[in-house]
Amino acid sequence: MKSTLEESLEILSGLGLVLTLQRRAILKFLHEQQGHWTAEAIYGELRPRYGSLSRATVYKTLELLCEAGELQCLRLRKDVMHYDTFTGPHHHFLCEQCGAIIDIPMECPIKASGRIEGHRVDRCIAYFAGVCEACL
Amino acid sequence: MKSTLEESLEILSGLGLVLTLQRRAILKFLHEQQGHWTAEAIYGELRPRYGSLSRATVYKTLELLCEAGELQCLRLRKDVMHYDTFTGPHHHFLCEQCGAIIDIPMECPIKASGRIEGHRVDRCIAYFAGVCEACL
DNA sequence: TTAGATGCAAAGTGTTTGCAGCCTG
């Protein structure tokens, strides 16, 4: 995400999107609580504060923020999607003991080269699984 | 998978599993048609030949084969699981134009080292996405 | 013989969609 909430709002605005109360609330929350979130968790956090928030809006807004480049979506678990507020080049480590998701800042050398075996590489989707330092 | 169908059957047998008609059929099919399969596709191929095959059995058998190390399960698309008959160390390339899934034989150097930033790395789940050589 | 496997259908789960009504710009 952009470094400030204001900049993020400008991004959406610049794309011709309406800055509704709901979108502002979600964006504000993600700026304050950076990390790896699920749609359900965000809904659970915001619903009590913004009475009329719906799951559909959360899902739509998160997808929108991904398209706008303000979030990075991750499929680390088979059942649920995570949204990462850190959009710089990095991978992840998933602790299979405590469930922690840890950022691993690194660039994939193959993605950097842009090619593998003649194919054009646009994205490298990767994560490591194991046991984190704290659990060891 | 093991190189021959017989060896694969012995693996299951050795694990104390019953070699039912259905399990034999699925295993035989996968040996003949190696590649990246979805549960639904396997069901679609075998159902006409083995009238009484059910989806539940296909799903259960595929999970079983993954546990037995005879298949590798891949989540390359958000909606559906793929099962790979090639179980050696390799990653994948997903063509976003034609949908092809291409094996990329390579070992992840970080997985090989077993560590990253103090965490123990047991698995490296990765794939590349872009446009394949044929589509370019 | 009997533990384990199958088939069916129903349930489960995260996510998406259709649509009437509301709100931002």
Add this chain to the structure above:
DNA sequence: CAGGCTGCAAACACTTTGCATCTAA
């Protein structure tokens, strides 16, 4: 004021589960 957005609930798609029945060893 007008198009975009929201909330609700129902729909979706893949996968899992419960249970009566069947079968491999």
